[in-house]
Amino acid sequence: MSEAMTTDLYEVTMAMSYLREAMSGPATFSLFVRDLPPDRGFLVAAGLESSLDFLSGFRVGPKDVDAFASALHRPAGDLEALLGMEFAGEVRAVPEGRIVLAGEPLVEVTAPLPQAQMVETYILNQVSHQTAIASKAARCVLAAAGRSVVDFSLRRTHGPYAGFQAARLGAMVGFAGTSNVAAATAEGMPAVGTMAHSYVEAFETEEAAFRAFGRCHPGPLTFLVDTYDTEAGVRTAARVLHDLDRGPGSAIRLDSGDLGALAVRARAILDAAGLPDVRIVASGGLDEFGVDALVRADAPIDIYAVGTRVGVSADAPFLDSAYKMVEYDGRPVMKLSSAKVTAPGPKQVFRRPAFDDVIGLRGEPPPEKGIPLLETVMRNGQRTRRRPTLAESATRFAGDLAGLPAAARRIRAPQAPRAATSAQLGALTERVRRRIGAQSASAPGPESS
Missing domain, CATH: 3.20.20.70 (Aldolase class I)
Structure with missing residues (x-):
């Protein structure tokens, strides 16, 4: 069995259904942290490099299919469509060592829908765990x-x-x-x-x-x-x-x-x-x-x-992280569940002085003094650049830390900066919200069946 097995079962069941329904259009998933843990004024992006290693080698082999079939109590032939699946998509991400805020995408994956779904669990595991640990360690350096x-x-x-x-x-x-x-x-x-x-x-x-x-x-x-x-x-x-x-x-x-x-x-x-x-x-x-x-x-x-x-990041051992689909086959999508609303569309984060960040759409022009944070790090399933050295990531972190507001650097009762939403992203969010509302209103009720 390969690392493709390191996944939640529902990723497999969804991928099987997508393939059966011929739903293999490009899907974009966005990984972000909804809210910072208590006593955190910032996060340090980490876990990207091990995620890219995983994606580079991702392939569903015969032993993986047999194991999936056993877990589902189904014949291996029922899962034959998964055999040979490889990750052939694009990844845009915030490089390791950069300081990030709540709501900002750390990673965006664009790939055929079954592929983008199958890799969710592993990427969430790596980015969530390592970002939590890096952020805790960074606060120790500040305290010292x-x-x-x-x-x-x-x-x-x-x-x-x-x-x-x-x-x-x-x-x-x-x-x-x-x-x-x-x-x-x-x-x-x-x-x-x-x-x-x-x-x-x-x-x-x-x-x-x-x-x-x-x-x-x-x-x-x-x-x-x-x-x-x-x-x-x-x-x-x-x-x-x-x-x-x-x-x-x-x-x-x-x-x-x-x-x-x-x-x-x-x-x-x-x-x-x-x-x-x-x-x-x-x-x-x-x-x-x-x-x-x-x-x-x-x-x-x-x-x-x-x-x-x-x-183990004892006081905040986990992050409220999510990996949510924001676009499928050119159609922006969003989640409207209470307290878990997501914004639609592939995104970009623009860093402005004093961490006055703006979350916008991928293709929109940057605001004044805004520097894009997400970079294309994988295309067609292959890295687009060499792996950065630890020293390079450390230099990136030190540069961001120097510009972080003093209130966010505090060990006790820090005040985290909040990223704003661009006008274009806000307008798209409202259009998609209205579209979903109209679709729900026009759906036939029980009395019409």
């Missing part, structure tokens, strides 16, 4: 206010692939490193790490553990100092670092307790020992809220290691 942030999330992310994505996305928004060796190797990121409490406990004394670690590792050392008594651990670490002449570049790590108060006392001990260059790393349940509190308290912490809460 210039101090280093590193990723320690792998052991508690929802699977190793999610951990890989968390490490990559952290680097994209400014993290200084990751504990994830696979991600560091694959993406060219610095690998970082210290020691566990179990390492210290394995030796007769804390000092014996530190000295053994120092004998094994010639580079800068980081000692975990809170296995027993934290202040005593800092003094022991200072003595060992001094004896081994390993001060510059080395660090101690605080992983529990009142991190702010402990950092103050640890800094005093290290300075008194003549080790002003030894840095302090803080970890243990931190995310942007904890980091922000410590920075505001002027805690002498040099590096923040964030893990579980960031790797």
